[in-house]
Amino acid sequence: xxxxxxxxxxxxxxxxxxxxxxxxxxxxxxxxxxxxxxxxxxxxxxxxxxxxxxxxxxxxxxxxxxxxxxxxxxxxxxxxxxxxxxxxxxxxxxxxxxxxxxxxxxxxxxxxxxxxxxxxxxxxxxxxxxxxxxxxxxxxxxxxxxxxxxxxxxxxxxxxxxxxxxxxxxxxxxxxxxxxxxxxxxxxxxxxxxxxxxxxxxxxxxxxxxxxxxxxx
Amino acid sequence: xxxxxxxxxxxxxxxxxxxxxxxxxxxxxxxxxxxxxxxxxxxxxxxxxxxxxxxxxxxxxxxxxxxxxxxxxxxxxxxxxxxxxxxxxxxxxxxxxxxxxxxxxxxxxxxxxxxxxxxxxxxxxxxxxxxxxxxxxxxxxxxxxxxxxxxxxxxxxxxxxxxxxxxxxxxxxxxxxxxxxxxxxxxxxxxxxxxxxxxxxxxxxxxxxxxxxxxxxxxxxxxxxxxxxxxxxxxxxxxxxxxxxxxxxxxxxxxxxxxxxxxxxxxxxxxxxxxxxxxxxxxxxxxxxxxxxxxxxxxxx
Numbered sequence: 470x471x472x473x474x475x476x477x478x479x480x481x482x483x484x485x486x487x488x489x490x491x492x493x494x495x496x497x498x499x500x501x502x503x504x505x506x507x508x509x510x511x512x513x514x515x516x517x518x519x520x521x522x523x524x525x526x527x528x529x530x531x532x533x534x535x536x537x538x539x540x541x542x543x544x545x546x547x548x549x550x551x552x553x554x555x556x557x558x559x560x561x562x563x564x565x566x567x568x569x570x571x572x573x574x575x576x577x578x579x580x581x582x583x584x585x586x587x588x589x590x591x592x593x594x595x596x597x598x599x600x601x602x603x604x605x606x607x608x609x610x611x612x613x614x615x616x617x618x619x620x621x622x623x624x625x626x627x628x629x630x631x632x633x634x635x636x637x638x639x640x641x642x643x644x645x646x647x648x649x650x651x652x653x654x655x656x657x658x659x660x661x662x663x664x665x666x667x668x669x670x671x672x673x674x675x676x677x678x679x680x681x682x683x684x685x686x
Numbered sequence: 687x688x689x690x691x692x693x694x695x696x697x698x699x700x701x702x703x704x705x706x707x708x709x710x711x712x713x714x715x716x717x718x719x720x721x722x723x724x725x726x727x728x729x730x731x732x733x734x735x736x737x738x739x740x741x742x743x744x745x746x747x748x749x750x751x752x753x754x755x756x757x758x759x760x761x762x763x764x765x766x767x768x769x770x771x772x773x774x775x776x777x778x779x780x781x782x783x784x785x786x787x788x789x790x791x792x793x794x795x796x797x798x799x800x801x802x803x804x805x806x807x808x809x810x811x812x813x814x815x816x817x818x819x820x821x822x823x824x825x826x827x828x829x830x831x832x833x834x835x836x837x838x839x840x841x842x843x844x845x846x847x848x849x850x851x852x853x854x855x856x857x858x859x860x861x862x863x864x865x866x867x868x869x870x871x872x873x874x875x876x877x878x879x880x881x882x883x884x885x886x887x888x889x890x891x892x893x894x895x896x897x898x899x900x901x902x903x904x905x906x907x908x909x910x911x912x913x914x915x916x917x918x919x920x921x922x923x924x925x926x927x928x929x930x931x932x933x934x935x936x937x938x939x940x941x942x943x944x945x946x947x948x949x950x951x952x953x954x955x956x957x958x959x960x961x962x963x964x965x966x967x968x969x970x971x972x973x974x975x976x977x978x979x980x981x982x983x984x985x986x987x
Contacts, residue, residue, distance in 0.1 A: 479972035508689045508966055512983035519971045519980055523689075534817040540769035541759040560759050561752020563696030564769050567816040570964040576696060576752055602752030663979070665969035671817055681972040682979040 471549040472531075473609060473624065474648045474676040475635070476655045476664075477524045481642035484509055484522030491637035492526075495610065497595035500583045502575040504607035505634045524634070524643060527552065527573040527607035528667070528675030535565035535574065535604075544604070549647075550676055551609050559603035566604060570668050571675070574606045609645070610634075625654055648676075660684075690986030691894035691965035693958075694819055700750040702954045706838075707743030708809045709831065709949065711736045712802035713839015715783060717868070719795035721843070721861045726790045731850055732843055733795060737783045740802070744776060768815055772808035779805050806835045813957070820893045821901070821960045826883040830956075833876045834949040840869040841916070841949070845942025848935035862934075866941070870920045873945055877913045880952065893962075894986050900960035904951060912948020916941040962986075 484507050492498070492505035508523040529552045536544045536552060543558035544565055566574040580601060582588050588596060610632040617623075617630020624630040625646030635643045646655035655678075662680040669675070715736035721728040748757055764770040779801040786794035810831035813822040821827070844865050884901050887893040893901075919941035926933045967984040 479968075480974060510689050510966070510968060510983060510985065512968070512971055512985075513980070519974075521968060521971050523966065523968065525966060534815070537766040538769065538812075538815055539763060540767040540773065541756075541762045543759075558756075558759055558762070559753065560756045562747075562760070562769065563750070563752075564767070564812070564816070566696045567694050567818050567822070567961075567963075570818045572692075572818070572963055572966075578752055604752075663970070667967060667969075668964060669969075671964075673817070679968070681970040683973070 470649050472648045472676065473529070473549050473551055473614070473645065474655055474678060475529075475609070475632075476644040476646075476658050476678045476680060478642045478644070478658070478662075478680040479521055479523065480680065480682075481640040482507065482522040482524060483640050483642075485639055487637045487639055488524060488634035488643060491633045492607070494591050495595070495633035496608075497588075497592040497597075498575075498605070499577050499581055502577060502605065504573075504575075504605070523679070525571060525573070525667075526634075526677075527569075527609075528571050528673070528677040529607075529609060530676060531674035532672060534568040534570070534671075534673055538564045538568040540564065547611075551611055551614075552606075553608065553611060554604055554606065556597070556599040556603050556605075561602045561604065563604070569606075570671050570673065574604050576602070576604050578602045689966040691820075691896065691962035694961045694963050696750075697957060697961070698750070699954075699958060700746045702957045703746040704743045704750075705809055705813070705831070705953050705957055706950045707739045707746065709806060709835025709953065710838040710842055710946065711738075711740035711743060712779075712799070712806045713835045713837070714739065714842050715795070715802045715839070716799040716836070717840050717843045717861075717865065719786075719792060719799040721865075722792040722795050724861070726792055729787050729790050729792070729795055732846055733783070733787045735846075736839070737780065737787065740776075740779070740783075740805075768808050768812040772805060772812060775801050775805040775808055806832055809835075818963050819961050820964060821887055821897050821956060821962070824883065824887055824893075826879060826886060827956070829879045830876075830883050831953070833872065833879055834952055837869065837872045837876050838946045838949040840865060840872055841942040841945030843942070844869055845939045845946065847942075848931075848938050866920050866923055866938075869941065869945060870917065873913055873917055873920075876949075877909070877917075880908065880913075891987055894965060896986065897960045897962040900955060900962075903959075904955050908948055908952055911944055912951060913945075916945040916948070919944070 486507050489506050505526040510521045513519050533552050541558045543555045546552050614624045622630035628636045632645050635645045644655050646653040663682040664678045664680050666675045718728050718732040760773045761770050764774055782794050782798035786798055810828040814827050816822045888898040919937050923937055965986050969982040971980040973979040
């Protein structure tokens with residue numbers, strides 16, 4: 470079996486938002502819609518404070534609450550764990566948006582663009598009118614993955630088969646790969662480092678891991 | 687700060703209307719069906735009204751859809767989705783309800799009312815399975831929504847009763863006894879469940895601080911005007927002078943409308959003002975160079 474996951478190394482992320490920009494460029498999401506974004510979280514009390522940059526987005530949960538509530542079966546889960554939305558079936562009821570504990574889903578009802586109200590080059594190519602009035606979210610760049618695999622490439626290793634945000638990361642903080650393959654990059658990272666998943670207590674089994682310390686340190 | 691829980695926005699005032707009308711309409715239908723066994727004329731009056739209220743709720747769901755003309759797809763996932771189940775139940779509910787009103791059949795009305803109860807339960811579960819909203823996923827929300835629907839229905843029927851007293855329905859003789867008693871006990875139950883629900887969610891760490899504050903803000907008004915006032919009004923009914931129509935009328939209207947208003951205030955608050963999402967949290971902060979990993983953080987909780 471294959472289980473695609475993402476790993477974010479919190480020690481490395483510098484909050485540059487290049488992944489956010491890469492995602493928006495690749496998927497031509499409208500203003501206000503960020504399938505990938507990076508939070509800037511300050512914690513602690515002076516003088517013991519820390520600042521953590523946290524990439525967030527759809528966690529492609531193993532037990533996705535968005536999928537069970539979806540009344541139309543538009544939200545589905547592939548064999549490889551990627552959670553998808555069929556824009557032709559979605560009715561835009563918003564149930565999945567309130568069911569997602571990761572604020573990963575968006576709905577816009579009117580097409581608009583950031584620059585001068587007109588689409589720029591990538592938006593002309595990548596904008597999809599089918600995304601109006603329906604739920605949208607990070608797809609793990611599923612089309613790149615599928616095309617890459619069809620061409621014999623390895624997701625998470627070959628850039629042509631890897632999500633745009635991971636490719637763009639300047640600090641090697643974001644990683645993508647198959648958690649069921651013990652030799653994959655992500656399996657190695659999870660084996661060597663202390664990690665957690667966000668809101669794990671809710672039981673959604675997210676497929677997004679955060680590394681925070683080397684094991685044994 | 688985006689990491690803190692924020693108001694959910696996709697389910698706005700239209701969802702508030704959906705849930706308010708769903709509860710009030712199905713509650714009213716249930717008590718109308720019961721009353722119609724004593725006098726089928728109730729179906730002519732409050733029966734139609736209950737169906738109209740439910741229809742307004744369904745219409746408000748429809749206008750909040752992003753793709754309205756695909757609305758029928760809503761029935762495609764009854765296996766796991768409570769929204770699909772709600773939609774499925776609305777079909778026999780409205781069908782049997784209309785048949786009951788047209789043929790003035792108390793039995794059909796009762797059958798519609800039972801589907802109405804299922805519809806109301808589905809609405810409660812719909813909120814409860816929304817894992818992203820802490821005040822909705824609390825299990826006590828289900829009895830809160832179901833009970834308030836029944837209170838609202840009984841309250842509205844009680845408030846309407848004196849208005850219809852001049853019509854062909856022999857109102858006070860029909861339901862003047864059992865409806866106030868039923869409403870009294872339903873109000874007591876709703877008070878208890880609301881108190882338990884709010885107490886649980888206002889414990890430290892049980893819900894976002896802003897959500898708990900929103901629940902606390904309405905508590906005094908809800909307890910006083912939404913519960914104690916109608917309870918007191920219902921308590922004084924037996925001691926009103928016999929034959930005092932005006933006093934009874936005013937008491938019925940006050941008790942009914944305040945019980946109904948309390949329910950709507952409660953639901954609008956739960957669905958809109960207290961509906962903060964989960965926000966973001968870290969179990970640990972990362973180890974930097976030099977340094978070690980630290981404690982986690984959960985902003986806004």
